Amino acid sequence: MDDAIFNDLLKSTKDMVEHVKRRQRMDNTDTDEEVEVCVSCGADTQYKKSDHIDYRLGYIEGSGQLCAKCSYTRTFIKGIHT
Numbered sequence: 001m002d003d004a005i006f007n008d009l010l011k012s013t014k015d016m017v018e019h020v021k022r023r024q025r026m027d028n029t030d031t032d033e034e035v036e037v038c039v040s041c042g043a044d045t046q047y048k049k050s051d052h053i054d055y056r057l058g059y060i061e062g063s064g065q066l067c068a069k070c071s072y073t074r075t076f077i078k079g080i081h082t
């Protein structure tokens with residue numbers, strides 16, 4: 001295959017993937033609020049950046065938000081050591 005055609009195809013595929021990703025992100029959230037990402041594993045958490053930290057579980061002051069899984073693991077490990 002001609003390199004130029006292949007590169008064009010690759011680029012348009014990437015553009016399409018990005019477009020779909022953006023659409024999915026918009027469909028999943030009713031608002032355009034940013035979702036907090038887990039500081040440990042990088043997964044989306046159930047919280048938005050606008051959510052008050054007092055109402056959150058798994059939020060570490062000075063570090064950030066943990067997802068449910070990491071929050072559980074962390075509590076579990078802490079439980080062993082104390």
Ligand SMILES: [Zn+2]
Nearest residue numbers: 038041067070
């Ligand atoms: Zn996590």
